[in-house]
Amino acid sequence: MTTRVALDTARELRTWLRSYRSVFVLTGAGVSTNSGIPDYRGADGHWKRRAPITYQAFVQDPAMRARYWARSFVGWPVVAQARPNRAHAALATLEAQGKITALVTQNVDGLHARAGQQAVIDLHGRIDQVICLECATRLPRASVQALLADAHPDWTTITASAAPDGDADLEHLDFSRFQPPPCPNCGGLLKPDVVFFGENVPRARVAVAADALQQADAMLIVGSSLMVYSGYRFARLAHEAGLPLAILTRGVTRADDLASLKLHADCEATLAGAVDACMA
Numbered sequence: 001m002t003t004r005v006a007l008d009t010a011r012e013l014r015t016w017l018r019s020y021r022s023v024f025v026l027t028g029a030g031v032s033t034n035s036g037i038p039d040y041r042g043a044d045g046h047w048k049r050r051a052p053i054t055y056q057a058f059v060q061d062p063a064m065r066a067r068y069w070a071r072s073f074v075g076w077p078v079v080a081q082a083r084p085n086r087a088h089a090a091l092a093t094l095e096a097q098g099k100i101t102a103l104v105t106q107n108v109d110g111l112h113a114r115a116g117q118q119a120v121i122d123l124h125g126r127i128d129q130v131i132c133l134e135c136a137t138r139l140p141r142a143s144v145q146a147l148l149a150d151a152h153p154d155w156t157t158i159t160a161s162a163a164p165d166g167d168a169d170l171e172h173l174d175f176s177r178f179q180p181p182p183c184p185n186c187g188g189l190l191k192p193d194v195v196f197f198g199e200n201v202p203r204a205r206v207a208v209a210a211d212a213l214q215q216a217d218a219m220l221i222v223g224s225s226l227m228v229y230s231g232y233r234f235a236r237l238a239h240e241a242g243l244p245l246a247i248l249t250r251g252v253t254r255a256d257d258l259a260s261l262k263l264h265a266d267c268e269a270t271l272a273g274a275v276d277a278c279m280a
Contacts, residue, residue, distance in 0.1 A: 010273025030223025075168030134188025
């Protein structure tokens with residue numbers, strides 16, 4: 001029964017995809033959960049854990065900043081070692097076939113690019129890059145990890161449950177002696193080059209994504225609840241432009257009432273099945 005339902009869902013998505021010349025895709029955490037990267041929200045759209053740190057807390061509160069970097073130091077290997085799954089591969093295949101005009105992702109894990117996707121807009125940035133808030137120097141996250149390991153060798157043996165976006169669930173630890181990494185160029189504050197909660201997506205990035213949406217004749221949302229406005233806005237834009245909207249995810253989304261097709265299913269199995277069927 002489960003296999004039959006999965007096949008039927010994949011066929012339904014395949015039929016929808018074949019109905020349109022060019023599709024604008026927006027992805028969220030549900031695309032990467034099968035790669036071992038946890039998501040923030042449950043099927044009901046509510047937080048699974050405490051909300052992530054805000055930009056304001058990171059910049060203004062040294063204790064919160066130390067806590068963030070300590071957790072990130074322990075959690076980073078989960079993202080670094082993650083590999084694209086069949087959902088990422090399927091979307092890259094659809095792009096190669098000319099079906100996808102652009103892919104906007106709310107994820108910061110870089111897995112779409114690693115799967116071979118060419119036209120990726122990283123709406124919330126990339127966590128494998130770090131930027132100095134003072135001089136704008138950019139560094140690979142791996143080099144910052146090495147700096148932290150040298151400065152805090154006693155933290156290299158700590159293990160913890162993985163949390164979203166390279167975070168780790170560390171409780172009852174003293175973060176007061178954990179020193180966040182300074183910029184090697186100017187000594188300024190280093191921050192992952194991602195959009196934190198309370199921070200705005202760069203306008204130019206939004207404009208590029210909106211322009212790409214105008215070139216499409218349908219929109220597909222994969223693995224996102226759209227509870228964050230930065231992603232939901234594109235569902236609204238598609239609806240206002242009269243574009244058909246399909247949603248593939250487990251659970252509710254903020255745009256369910258806008259969708260012409262809603263598939264409650266596993267992103268990886270459904271996308272892989274749909275693409276395999278299209279190629280058959």
